[in-house]
Amino acid sequence: MKFSPPLRLASILIAAVAAIVHGQARPAPVTAERVKFVLSTLAHDSMEGRGTGTRGSMRAARFIANQFRLAGLTPAGDSGFFQHVPMVSRWLDPKSTLTADGTVLKAGVDFAVAPGRADPRSLDDVQVVFGGVRGDTANALTAEQVRGKLVIFAAAPAPVDGSRGGGRAAADGGSRQRPPAPPSCRDATATDGVSSSSRGGGGGGNRGRGRGGADGTVLAEAAGVATIEGDHLSPRTLWTATHPGGAFLKDPNAAQAPSAPGPATVSLTAHAAEALLGGSLTNARRGMAGKIVRSSVEFVEEPALGGNVVGLIEGSDPVMKNEVVLVDAHYDHLGIGMPAPGSKDSVYNGADDDASGTTAVIEIARAIKAGPRPKRTLVFIATTGEESGLIGTNWYIKHPVRPLSTMVANLEIEMIDRPDSLAGGSGKAWLTGFERSTMGDTLAARGIPIVKDPRPEESFFQRSDNIAFARMGIPAHTMSSFDLHTDYHRANDEVGLADFKHMAGVINAGVNAVQLLASGFRPQWYPGCQPPGSQSSTVP
Numbered sequence: 099m100k101f102s103p104p105l106r107l108a109s110i111l112i113a114a115v116a117a118i119v120h121g122q123a124r125p126a127p128v129t130a131e132r133v134k135f136v137l138s139t140l141a142h143d144s145m146e147g148r149g150t151g152t153r154g155s156m157r158a159a160r161f162i163a164n165q166f167r168l169a170g171l172t173p174a175g176d177s178g179f180f181q182h183v184p185m186v187s188r189w190l191d192p193k194s195t196l197t198a199d200g201t202v203l204k205a206g207v208d209f210a211v212a213p214g215r216a217d218p219r220s221l222d223d224v225q226v227v228f229g230g231v232r233g234d235t236a237n238a239l240t241a242e243q244v245r246g247k248l249v250i251f252a253a254a255p256a257p258v259d260g261s262r263g264g265g266r267a268a269a270d271g272g273s274r275q276r277p278p279a280p281p282s283c284r285d286a287t288a289t290d291g292v293s294s295s296s297r298g299g300g301g302g303g304n305r306g307r308g309r310g311g312a313d314g315t316v317l318a319e320a321a322g323v324a325t326i327e328g329d330h331l332s333p334r335t336l337w338t339a340t341h342p343g344g345a346f347l348k349d350p351n352a353a354q355a356p357s358a359p360g361p362a363t364v365s366l367t368a369h370a371a372e373a374l375l376g377g378s379l380t381n382a383r384r385g386m387a388g389k390i391v392r393s394s395v396e397f398v399e400e401p402a403l404g405g406n407v408v409g410l411i412e413g414s415d416p417v418m419k420n421e422v423v424l425v426d427a428h429y430d431h432l433g434i435g436m437p438a439p440g441s442k443d444s445v446y447n448g449a450d451d452d453a454s455g456t457t458a459v460i461e462i463a464r465a466i467k468a469g470p471r472p473k474r475t476l477v478f479i480a481t482t483g484e485e486s487g488l489i490g491t492n493w494y495i496k497h498p499v500r501p502l503s504t505m506v507a508n509l510e511i512e513m514i515d516r517p518d519s520l521a522g523g524s525g526k527a528w529l530t531g532f533e534r535s536t537m538g539d540t541l542a543a544r545g546i547p548i549v550k551d552p553r554p555e556e557s558f559f560q561r562s563d564n565i566a567f568a569r570m571g572i573p574a575h576t577m578s579s580f581d582l583h584t585d586y587h588r589a590n591d592e593v594g595l596a597d598f599k600h601m602a603g604v605i606n607a608g609v610n611a612v613q614l615l616a617s618g619f620r621p622q623w624y625p626g627c628q629p630p631g632s633q634s635s636t637v638p
């Protein structure tokens with residue numbers, strides 16, 4: 099809806115009067131027009147889907163830094179607002195080959211190997227073995243049968259419901275597979291095993307499938323796990339293997355450093371599988387030995403562009419200014435990938451995920467900077483590499499602009515561009531991990547329109563940047579109104595589907611929440627509700 103000028107003036111006056119009536123100075127409300135401008139820019143095709151480590155993400159970072167500057171924030175990166183994060187991109191060298199009995203199989207034609215953070219195990223001089231149908235765990239091979247071998251599986255029959263999660267090739271890598279059932283707050287310590295790394299395969303293609311599943315433990319000992327895709331490799335496999343999609347952190351001391359080599363995740367044509375097995379697939383039997391394979395598989399690695407955008411507002415209180423409230427959203431998304439059915443192009447715009455949260459960070463910063471100065475210091479971050487495994491946040495944790503021991507709370511904003519009926523509809527949001535700390539209850543009691551995460555089975559508390567801070571012991575939660583729409587991680591997560599009025603409502607709630615957090619309220623974990631992995635049991 100567009101306001102006529104007199105109406106708009108009237109609404110501003112009403113808001114000002116309301117603020118005075120409440121006896122508390124409040125910043126001017128964030129408008130739907132501003133939200134539209136910022137979100138439309140971040141989710142524009144020219145940003146190329148803000149893929150981690152790409153020029154599109156750098157373009158977005160520059161826009162965000164400029165918005166921080168215009169808002170009057172203090173630059174807090176290592177180069178102005180920009181905090182460089184050293185990353186590399188990796189993809190399969192197209193010259194790679196697999197050879198069996200003189201038959202040479204070509205990368206990108208006969209087979210592909212998914213790139214990962216580190217080189218997978220070598221496939222050179224490795225015995226091939228047939229594993230039967232993928233997912234048939236009742237007849238799974240033993241560890242002895244797979245150890246050090248290239249296990250070839252026939253593809254499992256397609257699931258009946260293929261409607262979710264199949265739209266993305268390059269950077270998603272199956273990393274958003276639904277995690278195990280979430281813990282309730284009380285049993286968190288026992289079962290909270292969902293980590294950033296388990297969802298951050300980042301460019302791994304079939305990596306998740308190669309290691310997961312009921313037979314995953316046994317297969318983890320294989321040199322490689324191959325799946326037969328049909329007469330040809332799927333376009334998605336080819337894209338994943340041959341485009342610099344995933345970006346990986348280069349810092350050897352950081353949390354996302356390369357891990358020990360795991361099995362290579364291989365995709366094969368039927369013809370290539372028969373060459374490696376040395377016979378027809380129709381005659382192949384589970385456990386049957388094939389040929390010895392020779393491999394020249396290599397990965398190409400290049401430095402990738404990337405970093406966080408960091409600005410701050412210094413607190414006004416002589417004591418509390420030494421305490422930090424961190425407000426963040428990830429600005430990266432999935433870049434350019436396979437055009438998906440129903441999408442008009444192949445740019446994964448990520449309007450909702452998470453240009454919408456980034457818009458909130460910019461607008462919350464702008465509104466607060468324009469209003470009365472907060473008592474605590476506020477750090478605003480647009481992070482990189484969330485989609486590739488919380489790269490930017492993990493880097494920030496190693497290189498904070500203020501000591502982490504001074505951080506009293508983290509509020510993240512993720513996916514707020516559409517209303518969620520389970521959160522109460524327009525202008526309302528839910529908070530991940532609401533029941534774990536006093537943050538949700540206190541903010542809700544102060545009139546901020548947030549409710550408990552209505553879908554705890556999705557484990558959203560563990561699935562975004564906030565979890566990295568929570569594991570450090572800092573009460574850290576994400577505000578969202580994601581309603582599980584089907585555009586998630588697809589090329590049609592476009593700005594045209596955004597509801598700016600709703601977004602403005604949620605962002606204004608965010609402004610109020612951050613003001614409360616900045617004025618003295620210090621959230622605490624409820625007993626037993628702090629996620630494991632923290633460095634301290636209480637907030638310093």
Ligand SMILES: [Zn+2]
Nearest residue numbers: 428451452512
């Ligand atoms: Zn996201």
